[in-house]
Amino acid sequence: MARINDVGGTQGFGAIDTTDDPEPFHADWEARVVGLFNALRAQGIFNTNEFRDAIEAIPPAAYLSMSYYERWFTAITTLLERKGVLESGELDD
Amino acid sequence: MxxxxxxxxxxxxxxxxxxxxxxxxxxxxxxxxxxxxxxxAGASPANGARVVARAWTDEAYRERLLTDGTAAVRELGFMDGSFQRLRVVENTDATHNVIVCTLCSCYPLALLGPSPGWYKSEAYRSRVVREPRSVLAEFGLRLPTSTDITVWDSSAETRYMVLPRRPEGTESLTEDELAALVTRNALIGTAAV
Incomplete structure (x- = not known):
């Protein structure tokens, strides 16, 4: 079964915001998330396919409510908990 | 959002x-x-623009680029050590090409730099495969109905880049001057040069 990320051809997403064209990030935290992703992957803590799967496994309603790099952050924290690097809920302390 | x-x-x-x-x-x-x-540092649309300018000025390079994009861009020092394949698709009088990643955001980062927000949006990903002509019009690119549009959906293993048409009247320009004409959106296919 297709997951929520498989949007090709789906109708109803409305107009494209062609002005959403940052160079290259909207905010500093987005850059930090990209840096963290690359650093953790380089350390072998997870690989690209695991990361992609973690993004695609975000429940549909949450997926659609998140910005692109919020999904990255969510996938990173999910994988860090799964790998035992973070305790569940540790980030919320 | x-x-x-x-x-x-x-x-x-x-x-x-x-x-x-x-x-x-x-x-x-x-x-x-x-x-x-x-x-x-390793990711910029200036890299893709250099590849295009070389293809416009060196017919043998253009042929190599269209046959095996990965090997041809490595000749210029790009995508070294990458496990991904690059396929370069050429715009002609008859056909215009545009790239997307319907599943997420795959993109030839080394050649195009970080992707714009709209490339990663559900609106672009869902619509460009269904109604490319109207999507391109939203970017200000109005193609005659006689021009076919081919949409290339990227994957984890294969990335695409568009080789735009060389504008008329540019015969006297140098390779560097030609490269300066090539925008990131032209390499995606949401603009022409």
């Missing part, structure tokens, strides 16, 4: 994650800076 409040909240959570990872000795802040700098 995110308002200022949400932005401040996730910004705090990202900082908290960085602190935790540093305390645990997993990743230092310096290491994050380093990989981020390397990531940005």
């Amino acid at each position: 995110s308002g200022d409040h949400e932005d401040a909240s996730i910004s705090r959570r990202v900082r908290r994650l960085e602190t935790l990872l540093e305390e645990k000795g997993v990743v230092t802040g310096g290491a994050v800076d380093e990989v981020l700098d390397a990531f940005l």
Whole structure:
């Protein structure tokens, strides 16, 4: 079964915001998330396919409510908990 | 999508994650800076523009580029060591090409730089495969109905880049001057040169 990320051809997403064209990030935290992703992957803590799967496994309603790099952050924290690097809920302390 | 409040909240959570990872000795802040700098330094649409200008001025290179994009861009020092394949698709009188990643955001980063927000949006990903002509019009690119449009959906293994048509009247330009005409959107296919 297709997951929520498989949007090709789906109708109803409305107009494209062609002005959403940052160079290259909207905010500093987005850059930090990209840096963290690359650093953790380089350390072998997870690989690209695991990361992609973690993004695609975000429940549909949450997926659609998140910005692109919020999904990255969510996938990173999910994988860090799964790998035992973070305790569940540790980030919320 | 995110308002200022949400932005401040996730910004705090990202900082908290960085602190935790540093305390645990997993990743230092310096290491994050380093990989981020390397990531940005190696990725620019100027690289894709150089490839296009070479193809416009060197027929043998153009043929190699269209036959095996990965090998041809490596000749110019790009995508070295990448496990991904690059396929370059050429615009002609009859056909215009545009790229997308319907599943997420795959993109030839080394050649085009970080992708714009709209490339990663559900609106672009869902619509460009269904109604490319109207999507291109929203970007200001109105193609005659006699021009076919081919949409290329990227995957983890294969990335695409568009080889735009060389504009008329540019015979006297140097390779560098030609490269300066090539925009990132032209390499995606949402603009012409």
